[in-house]
Amino acid sequence: MITAKVAEFVPRNAWEKRFGWCMNMRTERDRKSRVLTGNEAAAFACKDASVQVVAAYPITPQSPVTERIAQFVEEGEMNAQYVCVESEHSAITVCIAASTVGARVFTATSANGLCLMHEQLHWAAGARLPLVMACVNRGMAAPWTIWTDHQDSISQRDTGWMQLYVEDNQEIYDTILQAYRIAEICHVPVMVCYDGYILSHTAMPVSFASTEQIQALLPPRTPAFQLDPANPYNFNLVTMPEPRKDHEGIFEMGGYMDLRYRFQVELKRSEEVVKSVHDAYANLVGRKYGGVLKTYAMEDADVAVLAMGTVASESRVAVDRLRAEGLAVGLVSLRLFRPFPGPALADALNRVSQVVVFDRNVSYGHEGAVASDLKSHLFSTDLRPRVSSLIVGLGGRDVTADFLVRGVRQCLDSKEPVVAGWLGVLGDSTIRPGR
Amino acid sequence: LLAEAAHEQEGFPGVMAAPSFGAERRGAPVAASTRISDRPVLMRSQVYRADLLVIFDHTLLSLMDVTSQLKSDAAVVINAPNQDILEDMGGDANLWIQVDASRIAIEAGMVSSASPLVGAAMLGALVHALPSVKLSSIQHCLKKHFPGRRGQQNVAMAAQGYENVNKKEFV
Numbered sequence: 001m002i003t004a005k006v007a008e009f010v011p012r013n014a015w016e017k018r019f020g021w022c023m024n025m026r027t028e029r030d031r032k033s034r035v036l037t038g039n040e041a042a043a044f045a046c047k048d049a050s051v052q053v054v055a056a057y058p059i060t061p062q063s064p065v066t067e068r069i070a071q072f073v074e075e076g077e078m079n080a081q082y083v084c085v086e087s088e089h090s091a092i093t094v095c096i097a098a099s100t101v102g103a104r105v106f107t108a109t110s111a112n113g114l115c116l117m118h119e120q121l122h123w124a125a126g127a128r129l130p131l132v133m134a135c136v137n138r139g140m141a142a143p144w145t146i147w148t149d150h151q152d153s154i155s156q157r158d159t160g161w162m163q164l165y166v167e168d169n170q171e172i173y174d175t176i177l178q179a180y181r182i183a184e185i186c187h188v189p190v191m192v193c194y195d196g197y198i199l200s201h202t203a204m205p206v207s208f209a210s211t212e213q214i215q216a217l218l219p220p221r222t223p224a225f226q227l228d229p230a231n232p233y234n235f236n237l238v239t240m241p242e243p244r245k246d247h248e249g250i251f252e253m254g255g256y257m258d259l260r261y262r263f264q265v266e267l268k269r270s271e272e273v274v275k276s277v278h279d280a281y282a283n284l285v286g287r288k289y290g291g292v293l294k295t296y297a298m299e300d301a302d303v304a305v306l307a308m309g310t311v312a313s314e315s316r317v318a319v320d321r322l323r324a325e326g327l328a329v330g331l332v333s334l335r336l337f338r339p340f341p342g343p344a345l346a347d348a349l350n351r352v353s354q355v356v357v358f359d360r361n362v363s364y365g366h367e368g369a370v371a372s373d374l375k376s377h378l379f380s381t382d383l384r385p386r387v388s389s390l391i392v393g394l395g396g397r398d399v400t401a402d403f404l405v406r407g408v409r410q411c412l413d414s415k416e417p418v419v420a421g422w423l424g425v426l427g428d429s430t431i432r433p434g435r
Numbered sequence: 436l437l438a439e440a441a442h443e444q445e446g447f448p449g450v451m452a453a454p455s456f457g458a459e460r461r462g463a464p465v466a467a468s469t470r471i472s473d474r475p476v477l478m479r480s481q482v483y484r485a486d487l488l489v490i491f492d493h494t495l496l497s498l499m500d501v502t503s504q505l506k507s508d509a510a511v512v513i514n515a516p517n518q519d520i521l522e523d524m525g526g527d528a529n530l531w532i533q534v535d536a537s538r539i540a541i542e543a544g545m546v547s548s549a550s551p552l553v554g555a556a557m558l559g560a561l562v563h564a565l566p567s568v569k570l571s572s573i574q575h576c577l578k579k580h581f582p583g584r585r586g587q588q589n590v591a592m593a594a595q596g597y598e599n600v601n602k603k604e605f606v
Contacts, residue, residue, distance in 0.1 A: 035439040035450060198479050202453040205442055310479035317477050400480040 033207040038199035041169040041206045042108065042134045042192075043068035045176035047078045048214055049132075052103040055083040055094035059113040060146045061196035062136040066108060088113035092120040092131075099129040100235065102226040104180065107131070110196060111138035111152045118156065121189075125160030126263065127236050130183030130221070131190070132176060133161075137309070137360075138196040139395040147396020148196040150309065150361040154337075154369045160267060162190040162274075163337040165308040167294075169204040174287055177209060177218060181277045184221050186270040193337075195310045195360075197396065209285050217281055267339050274336055292336040292344050297323065301330030304349055304385075305408060307358040308334045308370060311392060311399050315358065318404035329408065334370060342377035350383060356411045357389040358404065358423075367391075367420035367434065388418040391434055397424050407431065436558060436580065440572040441471045447567075449476040461550060464495060471568070485509060487564050488528070489557055491536075493520055502527045510564035514553055518601035531603040534560035539595045543588050555589040559596025570597050 036044070042065045046054065054073070056066040072078035083098075085091045088109050095105045109117065114135055124131050135153045139145040153163055162182065166175050172194050179190040194200065209217070227233065239256040254262070275291040282288040294312075297319050298304065305315045312333035322329040332348050334341075349355060359368020366372065371389030378384070388411035393399040406429040411418050420434030438452035449472035455465055468482040484506050493515035495501055502511065510530040513520065514537060524531045540551035558573045570593065577589040 033442070035442050035452070195479075198453075202451060202479075203438055204451050204476070205448065313477050314479050398480050400483070401478065 033205040035203045036169060036206045037064065037201055037203050038169045038172050038194050039064040039136070039201070040068055041173040042176060042194075043072065044206070044208065045173045046106045046134075047072050048173075048208065049106075049177055049180045049218060050104065050220075051078075051080050051106040053081050053083065053095070053098035053105045054107065055085050055091045055098070055105070056107045056109065057085055057088045057091045057113060059088070059110045059138075061138060061148075061200045062108045062110040062113070062134070064200070065134055065136070069106070088116040089120060092117040092124065095131050095133075096120060096124050096127065096129060099124075099131055100127070100227045102221065102223040102228075104184075104221045105131055106133070108134035108136065110136045111140055114152045114156060115140070118159070121156055121159040121161060123236075124189045126260075128187035128263070129189055130180070130187060132179045132183055133189070133191045134172075134176065135163075135191045135193045136196045136200045137193055145395040146196070148198055148310075148360075149394045149396070150193070150359075150369075151394070153191060153193045154361040154363075156191070157338050157369065160188070160263060161338065162186075162188050162267070162270065163193055164190065164274075164335055165193045165312075165337060166199070166289075166335070167310060167313040167333060169199055169202075169206050170287065171289055172199065173206050173208070174281065174285070174289070177214065178274075178277050178281050180221075181218050182270065182273050185273050185277070186266060187224065188267055188270055193309070198310045207287075213284050216284060217277075271336065271339050271341050271344070289335055290333075292334075292341040293348060294331075294333040294335060295348055296331040296333070298330035298332065298348060298352075300328055301352055302328040303330070303354045303356065303408070303412065304352045305329060305331045305356050305358065305404070306334060306345075306349075306370060306374065307331070307360075308337065309360065311358050311360055311404075314399055314401050315404055317401035318408065321401060321405050322408060327408075327412075337370070340373050340377065342373075342380075345374060346378060346381050346383055349378075349385060352385050354386045354388070354412065356408050357387065358392050358399075358407070359389060360391075360393045360399075362391050362394070362420070362434070365435075371420070386417050388414070388421070390418065390421050390423045390431065392423050399424070403429055436554070436573065436576050437561070437568065438469045438471065440558075440576045441568045443576065444569060444572045446473060447471050449474050451476040451478075453481070461548065464498065471565075487512070487561065489561055490514065491553055491557060512557065512561045512564055514557060521601060521603040524603060526605045529605050530564060532560055532563050533601045533603075534596055534599060536560065536596055539592055539599065543592050543595075545588060545592065555592035556596030559593035559598075560600050562597055563600055563602065570594070 054069050073082040083094045091107050095107050098105045137148050137150050139149040140151045166172050175192050179192050183190045242255045278291045307315050315331050319329050319331050357371040359370050390407050407423045410431050421431035422434050425432050438450035441447040442450045451470040454467045470476045483504050488511045490513040509528045511528045512532045515533050518533050536553035536556035537551045539556040540553050545552040562570045574590045578586040581589050
């Protein structure tokens, strides 16, 4: 628990002396939009956030992010320490250590690399460290795949990391910058998830924020607590089940459950910070992503499509086509998956009679994670739209607007709600029962 | 480069350039697609019905059905040694454009690992099929990506690609 006593000692720490606080100056020319891959957009965001320590281990399709950052550091464009490591487990551990002494840190990974970090992801969240990670979404082996789905990040959903999913390369850049502010206000690590290849290796126009805008939005990190040899502290010791008195006889440490309760409450509350940081960014830079979720054509919609990432982007085209066929369909693109913005989602869906959820992941033996969480939340409200759920695009299976249109149509025509139907198996648009 | 050239001109805020998503190595058949639009591009799926097909190696014609994913009024630009290849081309595209990009590259000394680097010449040739993207925009991007002498060579190759085409039209 952060006590006033701990907050007092914040030293002008060694990091600041060693690396300085250097905003990376850029020229007027660079402010125009440039055609960049998603991985390049992530690397530029990392540079513009004046990240001080980067540790990452290469994995397809994430590798170009770290290659580009290594190049920035090598060429002196970025004033950071790039730590070479021998695995993803070491990468996240270096990030945890650097963050604990007060640095702003970054890592990026995909799939099996992310899962190798798993136990330290729990640690980073429990230690309340404001790490930011780019998760370049890729399916999980076996069988071996390098192509995209959300199985890797969804498998980390219970670690306490915030998870944001994005639709295009511009949103990658903007969201990583926002993620640092959110993380440092809430003391929660943030994962910015974007689809492998479909964004990571695809070039699109990206505009940067100006140095002045970034300075206004993202002040230097001021850690509430940090490891400092001049003022030694222990963090995250064995914590007893019950609260106990400290050496002065004061009950100020909670037991494990009390600290975890506090984390849960603050993580839920961080949803508001996601919105306020997004709004501040939108006001200054002029690009908006709806805060925790984006809506499209929802004003008069009777049917809502719910999706994340590039499936949501493709769904915009599908919604236009379904509207052209006379169906009142809209889209809710879920940006924040953890903490789950249940009330905001219920609010966005409060006038529809049906929801069709596209999940690019599956909790094997059950259904897609977004569908599960949506239904679970709606059951604690008075809303009872018919919820159909479809699994799409696993391991890079192409998700076209045409398939999404046919998926929605089949859900609407079905007598019973479709539960975890698989769309696109064997390349056709028949919905196969998933359970 | 094509997406970037279009984007840097007026009128194309939406562009998207995607490689074929998989292992890529020199010598193996590979594919890439580009979308160019006067609005932001929202589609993230692969291209299945193309307006323009650029074939970098004419020997692919005998290996696979490269024209099966074209719109009926599409154009095709093909790198082939001479215009005889156009005689065999049918009506699956409205416009066929042949350019000997390999020769242009070899004469310019743009060869790597015994393979001619035909990209710049192909970009020059495809302007005939896509006149809304200007040759000068493409040359500007080539100079930006390849500074110095290599940039000048690429600019010259693009001009040669533009000037040395043979066309066959079905109207």
